[in-house]
Amino acid sequence: MRTPSQRPSNVKAPPRRLDAGRPNKKLSQGRFAAMLLTPTGVILLALVLVPILFLIVTSFTDFNQASLFTGTFKFKGFAQYVVALKDIEFWKALLRTFIFTAALVIGSLLIGMAVAQMMTKLGTVMRYIVTFVLIFAWAMPNVASSVVWKWLFQPGYGIVNWMLTKLHVFGNMLNVAWSNNTTLAFLCIWMLVIWQAVPYIAITLYAATTQLDQSCLEAAQIDGAGHIRTYWQIVVPLIKPSIMVIAMLSIIWDFNVFNQIWLVSQGGPNGTTSTIGVFTYKKAFVNFDIAQGAAISVITVIILMALTGVYVRNLLKSGEDL
Amino acid sequence: MKKKILASAAVSLSVAMLLGACGGASGSKSVEDAKDQTLTVWAMQGDYTNETLDAINKEFTKRTGAKVKVQTQQWNNITTKVTTALSTATPPDVIDMGNTQVMGFASSGGLMDLTSHASELHGGSKWLSGLEEPATVDGKLYGVPAFGAARAVIYSKKIWKDAGIEKAPTTWDEFTADLDTIATKHASDPDFIPFYLPGQYWYSALQFVWDAGGDLAKKDGDTWKGTTSSEKSIEGLKAWKDFQNKYSNKASQTATEVDPVQDQFLAQGKAAAYLGNSSAIPQIKKIDSSITDDDLGTFALPGRLGKNQPSLVAGSDWAVAVKSQHQDLAVKWLKIASSEEIQQKWVFGHDGWLPNSVQGLDKAMKSSDFKQVNTGFFEAAKISKSTPASPQWATIEGDKSINELVEGIATGNTSVENAAKTFDQHVEQVLNKK
Amino acid sequence: MSETMNVVSRAHVKSGAAMTGAHRRFGWRRCGTNVIALIFCVVWIFPVYWMTVTAFKPRNEIMTTTPAFIPKHWSLVNFYSAIMQTSFLQNLENSVIVTFSAIIISVFLAFLACAALTLYRFRGRRVIMVLILAMQMLPGTALLIPQFIVFNQMGLLNRYIGLILAYIAMVLPFSIWNMRGFFLAIPVDIFESARVEGASEWQILRKITFPLVAPGVVSTSVFAFITAWNDYLTAYTFMRDQAKYTLPVWLSSFTTPAGTDFGGQMAASVLFSLPVVVFFMIVQRNIAKGSTAGAVK
Structure with missing residues (x-):
């Protein structure tokens, strides 16, 4: 949790670095800092930057299954990029990823905020129970929760199918295969991700809310503001820094959701639940069109970097000191 | 050649860095004893x-x-x-x-x-x-x-006998007549399935296509030509769709043969028959241990033109x-x-x-x-018969486009002709790669 | 049960009579919130409950058309087969070795890097921060392709070290970014006085900085742990032998073309999740404390 960095954006951080006056001391400190950074630098250079360079090189070749076996490949210029950009499935996957990410971020934030607010209204015992439940959902490794989900929604024997059938609203749902229907598959995966995303958000926001100045809230109550209005007009602005950080983290995490999609629907039916990650993985590691996968990755990285650039600029503008 | 040098330079660069980073972490492989392989x-x-x-x-x-x-x-x-x-x-x-x-x-x-x-x-x-x-x-x-x-038809002898059928069918007409008899007998049970056939079970559709004299693709000189939209293939696909829609249940139209596991329907007495291979027999017995070999029968799926359907x-x-x-x-x-x-x-x-x-x-x-x-x-x-003999065929199975074809047909979401045409285009694109 | 109900309702009547109108409304509201909370808990815990119950059912009670919410017979057969008839222990060992090596190395590196990036001012610092932030945004599959090819060339596939390195690359940028916040919360004069007293930079780092950011170390470890412990994709792609698989890959292996052994899989899920849940229960207070400390600063 990186919440500590969430200082109210309008407060400028005081100068806090140890640039002490004496020049010789400064030199040794600079050297010391360099020493501390070296191992990380080497690791990141070797394991992230060099592979990314390698990825870029690969994207200009025709590297495929045969290349893996025999080691031979040819350079193809921008051919892979042309293919990727012309591929309607690629654009669909990208669009799908943005929509799905938005649905996940908004859904988990709203439910998380509601749960956090609910917790502030509960007695100690009930609050402990809620926390306990949240931690269970949060701690489940997502591979485990994905297979549990498969079981909950299993055609023929799934308990959810059974309960929905008993509701007599949707008709006989017993044999419905959720993963074979685009909408249902997305719904199913959405619930799965939300189920595990809400706990972190709720617990963090609850913590943030309890730290607020109670007198402020009481004053609002006395002024006759309703609960919902108090929440949106007073509480939300006060915990906004926390919400912003959580939103940013959620975007990163939800954009990269892979296991849940892969294990629940494998990106199917007909690739209609493939987000860009699943789409790329299938290209590179199912069809072993590795160069194509590389080109798609490079395009995705460029898009993400552009977005990150905007984010960083906003951070700097709002006074955050990197 | 230049390219290889560049790439290997990138590799060796990262090799050097990794080795520098993790200090000889990659150990040396021991030489295997020739006698003890x-x-x-x-x-x-x-x-x-x-x-x-x-x-x-x-x-x-x-x-x-x-x-x-x-x-x-x-x-x-x-x-x-x-x-x-x-x-x-x-x-x-x-x-x-x-x-x-x-x-x-x-x-x-x-x-x-x-x-x-x-x-x-x-x-x-x-x-x-x-x-x-x-x-x-x-x-x-x-x-x-x-x-x-x-693959052959696996059926529950008991259900067939209860419907008054003693002998396994040998022709298409006998076969469908038997299924009709069974369906009528169980007409009051909405969950009963005369012949369970999942809509994504493309192997079964392929048998119908072959039976009608069609095929998925044909090699013409050096290039592959998709033939799923040929007249005969379409006829086979339509026969498959009619059969699927008539004798299987609605939920099965979007199902695969493994999700839900098709063996379970017969094992639980919900279906009278289905198409499966010999590994299905032990599976059925595993689901319900009271079922024995004597309770089950098998016969090759009869073709509509006399002979048995060619099987994959x-x-x-x-x-x-x-x-x-x-x-x-x-x-x-x-x-x-x-x-x-x-x-x-x-x-x-x-x-x-x-x-x-x-x-x-x-x-x-x-x-x-x-x-x-x-x-x-x-x-x-x-x-x-076997699927088109192209090294790229595995891609068609891997990307599930063939499941898409038959599922679209079974559900009626796309017309048989359109689905077949789309599939042909995809097949030609994939099989003619390089 | 009914006795409890009586007590509760009696309590309500009593308090209701004594309270003013406004207070009574508050009491009802509180009761309503409790009901909502209870419903929420039931819904949210249900998947966990269903997993556990399924795991304890004997084989013939799992695949039933009318589900039983409580097993008629409790059975350990699923656990037995999940542990004894698979490579569970081997895979558990792999997971533990790989995950913990990766966490220890990356959290240690992140600690050093954060110290450098927050406590000292030098040229290029900002560029490095932006680079690290950018790395954190990289999609996982983008790294997987080149890592696979490079690691293959170097013979690192199917070995612990390859997976450990991949996990370090995966968690290190986020670890730095995460821990940085805790460093920023340290009051700066502490260092000055320590320096005046003649402490060396190493001593300051070990004796002053480390204890102060300890909650950050815990919190960062938890996130690194979740990422590495959960990873399925890299382990599946990099590790070839069943004996080298980690638990996520082991867990997905209960699904076969002939169907899924749900009993075994649910038992396996319980085994896989249990240590993590316990670990979370222990450290959650730390995480919450750490995050709130910074949030109100």
Whole structure:
């Protein structure tokens, strides 16, 4: 949790670095800092930057299954990029990823905020129970929760199918295969991700809310503001820094959701639940069109970097000191 | 050439960095003792049983003195697994592959050319063409048939008898009339399914296409032409759609044969029959242990024009990795696995698969071990075909476009003609790649 | 049960009579919130409950058309087969070795890097921060392709070290970014006085900085742990032998073309999740404390 960095954006951080006056001391400190950074630098250079360079090189070749076996490949210029950009499935996957990410971020934030607010209204015992439940959902490794989900929604024997059938609203749902229907598959995966995303958000926001100045809230109550209005007009602005950080983290995490999609629907039916990650993985590691996968990755990285650039600029503008 | 230098420069650059970073973490490989070699065999989950593999290994160790390490692999994402394994410097030596997978791996250079050992491996028998053909690329042999399987109708004798049907049907008309009788008898039970047929079960649709005289694709000189939208193929697909829509339930239209597991419907008495291969029999008995071989019957799916429908021979081949460090041993192992003794006594006798050769098939049907319940599978195997012989075919199965084709048809979401046309375009694009 | 109900309702009547109108409304509201909370808990815990119950059912009670919410017979057969008939222990060992090596190395590196990036001012610092932030945004599959090819060339596939390195690359940028916040919360004069007293930079780092950011170390470890412990994709792609798989890959292997052994899989899920849940229960207070400390600063 990186919440500590969430200082109210309008407060400028005081100068806090140890640039002490004496020049010789400064030199040794600079050297010391360099020493501390070296191992990380080497690791990141070797394991992230060099592979990314390698990825870029690969994207200009025709590297495929045969290349893996025999080691031979040819350079193809921008051919892979042309293919990727012309591929309607690629654009669909990208669009799908943005929509799905938005649905996940908004859904988990709203439910998380509601749960956090609910917790502030509960007695100690009930609050402990809620926390306990949240931690269970949060701690489940997502591979485990994905297979549990498969079981909950299993055609023929799934308990959810059974309960929905008993509701007599949707008709006989017993044999419905959720993963074979685009909408249902997305719904199913959405619930799965939300189920595990809400706990972190709720617990963090609850913590943030309890730290607020109670007198402020009481004053609002006395002024006759309703609960919902108090929440949106007073509480939300006060915990906004926390919400912003959580939103940013959620975007990163939800954009990269892979296991849940892969294990629940494998990106199917007909690739209609493939987000860009699943789409790329299938290209590179199912069809072993590795160069194509590389080109798609490079395009995705460029898009993400552009977005990150905007984010960083906003951070700097709002006074955050990197 | 320049490109390779650049790439290898990138590799060595990162090598140097990694080594610098983790201080000689990559240890040196110990040299294997020549006398104490171990052959690594990748077997697929559910293919040969452990007992059969043990029998082969015992014989192998007796003859060569080398040991065998068997690793059982899951089918899930197996192409990924095998590709990554074959690309490493120390791949498994012998690999069990679905018959349609061999061609892809062979043509991309991952498998050892077995042509020079062909006659020795055949041992005088004629392998099932549905297993040998896909293992042959440009006249070179890359795989040895391990076993075959063909799909036949599996039915519950009790349900058929209750509907007053004593004999298995032999013609299409008898077959559909029987299903009608059963459907009428269970008309009051909305959950009952006369013939369970999942909408994504493309193997079954393919049988109908072949039965109508159509096919998925045809090779014309050097290029592949999609023929799914040909008149005959369309006729077959329409017959399949009508059959599926009439005798299976609505939920099955979007289902695959594994999700939900189709065996369960028959095992629980919810369906009177379905199309499956011989491995389904033990599965049914596993789901409901009170069911015995006598409760089940099988027959080849009758064709609409007289003969049985051609069935897609499924099965597996054994292949050797091109980078295997024990190729001679691997060939010896293959020879034992495809020998008549192993095929009859174990592959057929113990595991219940079809033996890998025509001679083996005849011999098995005459043997005293032959179980009546398997008749349908053996009958079905007599008329068999295989999927288009292109190394790229695996992509069609892998990207599920063929599931898309038949599911669209079964649900009626797309017209048969449109679905077939879209599929043809995709097939031509994929099969003609390079 | 009914006794409890009585007590509760009696309490309500009593308090209701004594309270003013406004207070009574508050009491009802509180009761309503409790009901909502209870419903929420039931819904949210249900998947966990169903997983556990399924795991304890004997084979013939799992696949039933009318589900039983409580097993008729409790059975350990699923646990037995999940542990004894698979490579569970081997895979558990792999997971533990790989995950913990990766966490220890990356959290240690992140600690050093954060110290450098927050406590000292030097040229290029901002560029490095932006680079690290950018790395954190990289999609996982983008790194997987080149890492696979490079690691293959170097013979690092199917070995612990390859997976450990991949996990370090995966978690290190986020670890730095995460821990940085805790460093920023340290009051700066502490260092000055320590320096005046003649402490060396190493001593300051070990004796002053480390204890102060300890909650950050815990919180960062938890996130690194979740990422590495959960990883399925890299382990599946990099590790070839069943004996080298980690638990996520092991867990997904219960699904075969012939169907899924749900009993075994649920038992396996329980085994896989249990240590993590316990670990979370222990450290959650730390995480919450750490995050709130910074949030109100």
